[in-house]
Structures are given as structure tokens and as C-alpha cells.
Amino acid sequence: MSAPNKSYDPVEVEALKPEQVERMRDEAIAAFAAAGDLEELQEAKTAHTGGTSPLALANREIGALPPSAKADAGKRVGQARGAVNQALKKRQEELEAERDSRVLVEEAVDVTLPYDRVPAGARHPLTTLSERIEDIFVAMGYEVAEGPEAEAEWLNFDALNIGPDHPARGESDTLFVQGQDPEQDSGVVLRTHTSPVQIRSLLERELPVYVICPGRTYRADELDATHTPVFSQVELLAIDEGLTMADLKGTLDHMVQQLFGGEGMKTRLRPNHFPFTEPSAEMDMVCYVCRGESVGNLDRPCRTCSSEGWIELGGCGMVNPKVLIACGVDPEKYSGYAFGFGIERMLMFRHNVQDMRDMVEGDVRFTRPFGMEI
Incomplete structure (x- = not known):
């Protein structure tokens, strides 16, 4: 091989x-x-x-x-x-x-630059205050009720015993929504108060009814330091068997104590007239600054209440039987009370805001000091 x-x-x-x-x-x-x-x-x-x-x-x-x-x-x-x-x-x-x-x-980062070049935001104080008021009444067993801002005239006026000739139904106070036919009344207005939500609650809910109704309302007002055509309002309605003015008074006292602090806070009722309540009253609360001690005391004047000792909040009273009948509620069996006040006015009291225009102009310098309270 x-x-x-x-x-x-x-x-x-x-x-x-x-x-x-x-x-x-x-x-x-x-x-x-x-x-x-x-x-x-x-x-x-x-x-x-x-x-x-x-x-x-x-x-x-x-x-x-x-x-x-x-x-x-x-x-x-x-x-x-x-x-x-x-x-x-x-x-x-x-x-x-x-x-x-x-x-x-x-990609160098200058660690000496301010870390907060984008300032923190803030919730609008009207929103915060409205939610705080809701919390007070929800804790008492009330429910929060809402309704449309464009409302039928019947719900906004007639069901509340505000007749066709009432001055509040004039164009000088109410903003009417024009229909498709300009010559025919549309029957719709921008609600002038949140009371239509109370009517809707009585029509839609079973008795008894305990509701709190916050929301925006509209009036034909000029914007100035104390008036605005669009403002926030909160109203309360309680319908049950055996409710009296004493229940209303106790509810008001609890509200001002929770909002302004202190056992010394209380309210008083002065006779008045509203079409939807009978009897009716103006609701005042004791001055949260001087607690009434400035009355007659020249040495300790109070600018908040002008040394009167009391601050007006809004209207209240027992629900008019005509309103109950319009909603199908038997006034012989049920009674109730209601009250309402402007949230802007309450904000001015709580935080010493002098000009209502600051609340609507959108300047962050106004909202930022209130922070992000939730």
C-alpha cells in the first residue's frame, strides 16, 4: 500500500x-x-x-x-x-x-438652578369651598343633587310660587334662552338660582328628601366688586314629617360652626318674605371676627361687621305649601325647610376677599395662595 x-x-x-x-x-x-x-x-x-x-x-x-x-x-x-x-x-x-x-x-445639568421653575398649580377656591360645604351636609345625611343650568321656566319660577308678574321674571333680572322661532317664547331660561334642583328632587325622589344643591346660576347683572352675572350658589332642602323652624335653626348653627369654627358661632333669623317659603327669614350669623363684642364698643371697632355684631348670609324658611302641592307632596303630612346663599359671598367672608372680580378673571396670583386643598 x-x-x-x-x-x-x-x-x-x-x-x-x-x-x-x-x-x-x-x-x-x-x-x-x-x-x-x-x-x-x-x-x-x-x-x-x-x-x-x-x-x-x-x-x-x-x-x-x-x-x-x-x-x-x-x-x-x-x-x-x-x-x-x-x-x-x-x-x-x-x-x-x-x-x-x-x-x-x-447634556450637562446645572444643579444650582432653581428646582421649582414651574410653579405648583392651585384649585380655584370656589371649587374647594363648595366641596367643603357639601362635605358638611353629606356628613349630616344629606345627598348632593344637581340639575341643568338651562332650565324650564316652570321649574325655575312657577313651581316655586313665583308668578308671571313677579319682578324677578323680567328681562332685567333673568337671561332667557332664545328658541328657533325668535317671536315665540322658548320657555327656557338660564337658572337664576339652584332652587329648580330642589323641585326636580321632589319630583324624582321618594320622600323623605334631604338634598344639598350647589351649582352655577345666572343673573342679568353687571360685573363689579360685589356682583357678577355668573355666580355660584348652594341651597338646601329637607322634606319630612314633623320638621319645624327649630330644625332649620339647628342646621344653620351647625353649618356656621363647621365653616367658621368655634362653639360661639350661631345664627339668628329675621322675618322676611320669599314666594317659595312661608314663614320666611333672613339668615344672619354672628361676626366670626369680633363674635359680637364690638357692638357699642368704640375702643374695639370691627371692620368685618361694621361693629354690628352680625353678618347677613342669605334667605331661608319653611317650604311654602304651594310648592309642595306643585310637586305632588301632601302639605298636611309633610313639611320642610330650605335655605340658600352665594358661595362667592361666603368666600369673601372667610378669606377677606374685597373684589368679586378677582374670582372670575383667572389670575393665578389670586388662586395660588389657596393651594391644592382636596
């Missing part, structure tokens, strides 16, 4: 010649050096170290050589590929260092 023939001349492969391997090595190193950023370096890496790069293809040709030539060619290609990898690693470290230095400059 003859032995392998190892005496023939090696097959010369062009890609494995020393000068060709050196050329491929030098081209790869030059391409790495020319890369200006990591993205270009990645492209050069793929071109000179990838599976289809010149050195990778040359390495595959080693298998075509006779055994006596493989070792020398393999050593030559391996040294070239090692040099290429070292050059790649070095250039990558250089470019990463340049990138990090650039990022430190371009």
Missing part, C-alpha cells in the same frame, strides 16, 4: 499570499482609524471582520492547501486577524470615550 504523496509543490492561493494578507490587514486597520463615530466603526467592523470580509474568506481558503502549507498560512492569517481585532478594540474605546465626554458637555 503506497504512502500519501507529500512531495508535490503547494497549490498557490492568491488570497493567502503574504502580501495579500498584509494588504487586507492594513485596509481593515485604516478603515477603523477613519471611522468618525461608533456608527461608522460598526460599518467598518462588519466589512472587515464579518463572515464575508476579505480575511474571513481568506481563512476559508486554507482548507484547499496541502498539509505542509496549512500551518504557515493559518499562522499568517491568524496574526493578521488578531492585529485587526486589537485595532478595532482600541478604536472603539477611543470613540466611546469621545462620546461620553461629549454627552457630559451637551
Whole structure:
């Protein structure tokens, strides 16, 4: 049996010649050096170290050589590929260092700058006060009732015993919503109080009814320091068997104590007239600043109550039987009380706001001091 023939001349492969391997090595190193950023370096890496790069293809040709030539060619290609990898690693470290230095400059943060350049927001104090009033009565067992701001005349006036000839139904006080036919009355107004919500509650709910009705109302008023055509109002309605003015008085006393603090806070009722209550009364509360001590005391005058000792809040009274009948409630079996007041007026009392225009102009300098109370 003859032995392998190892005496023939090696097959010369062009890609494995020393000068060709050196050329491929030098081209790869030059391409790495020319890369200006990591993205270009990645492209050069793929071109000179990838599976289809010149050195990778040359390495595959080693298998075509006779055994006596493989070792020398393999050593030559391996040294070239090692040099290429070292050059790649070095250039990558250089470019990463340049990138990090650039990022430190371009994305630097001045930690000495004020942290609160965007000021904190604030809730409008009318919203906060309205919710606080709701919380007081919800804790007493009342429910919060709401209704539309564009309301039927019957709900806004007739059901409340406000007749067609009542001055409040004139265009000087009420904003009427025009219908499709300008010559025909649409029968819709922008509600002048939140009392229509009380009527809706009596029509829709089962007795007894205990509701608190906050919301926006509209009047044909000029905007000045003490008046606004759009204002917030809150009204209360309680209908049950056996309710009296004593229940109304106790409810009012509790409300002012919760809103203005102190056991010394109390209310008084002065006779008045409203179409929807009978008997009716004006509701006053004792001055929350002087607690009535400035009355007749020239040495300690009170600017809040003008040394009168009392501050007017709003109207109240026992629900007129005509209102109960309009809502289908038997006045012989049920009675009830109601009261209402403006939330803007209450805000002026609580926080010494002098001009009602501050509440509607949207200036953040007015709302921000009240903060984000929830």
C-alpha cells in the first residue's frame, strides 16, 4: 500500500499570499482609524471582520492547501486577524470615550438652578369651598343633587310660587334662552338660582328628601366688586314629617360652626318674605371676627361687621305649601325647610376677599395662595 504523496509543490492561493494578507490587514486597520463615530466603526467592523470580509474568506481558503502549507498560512492569517481585532478594540474605546465626554458637555445639568421653575398649580377656591360645604351636609345625611343650568321656566319660577308678574321674571333680572322661532317664547331660561334642583328632587325622589344643591346660576347683572352675572350658589332642602323652624335653626348653627369654627358661632333669623317659603327669614350669623363684642364698643371697632355684631348670609324658611302641592307632596303630612346663599359671598367672608372680580378673571396670583386643598 503506497504512502500519501507529500512531495508535490503547494497549490498557490492568491488570497493567502503574504502580501495579500498584509494588504487586507492594513485596509481593515485604516478603515477603523477613519471611522468618525461608533456608527461608522460598526460599518467598518462588519466589512472587515464579518463572515464575508476579505480575511474571513481568506481563512476559508486554507482548507484547499496541502498539509505542509496549512500551518504557515493559518499562522499568517491568524496574526493578521488578531492585529485587526486589537485595532478595532482600541478604536472603539477611543470613540466611546469621545462620546461620553461629549454627552457630559451637551447634556450637562446645572444643579444650582432653581428646582421649582414651574410653579405648583392651585384649585380655584370656589371649587374647594363648595366641596367643603357639601362635605358638611353629606356628613349630616344629606345627598348632593344637581340639575341643568338651562332650565324650564316652570321649574325655575312657577313651581316655586313665583308668578308671571313677579319682578324677578323680567328681562332685567333673568337671561332667557332664545328658541328657533325668535317671536315665540322658548320657555327656557338660564337658572337664576339652584332652587329648580330642589323641585326636580321632589319630583324624582321618594320622600323623605334631604338634598344639598350647589351649582352655577345666572343673573342679568353687571360685573363689579360685589356682583357678577355668573355666580355660584348652594341651597338646601329637607322634606319630612314633623320638621319645624327649630330644625332649620339647628342646621344653620351647625353649618356656621363647621365653616367658621368655634362653639360661639350661631345664627339668628329675621322675618322676611320669599314666594317659595312661608314663614320666611333672613339668615344672619354672628361676626366670626369680633363674635359680637364690638357692638357699642368704640375702643374695639370691627371692620368685618361694621361693629354690628352680625353678618347677613342669605334667605331661608319653611317650604311654602304651594310648592309642595306643585310637586305632588301632601302639605298636611309633610313639611320642610330650605335655605340658600352665594358661595362667592361666603368666600369673601372667610378669606377677606374685597373684589368679586378677582374670582372670575383667572389670575393665578389670586388662586395660588389657596393651594391644592382636596
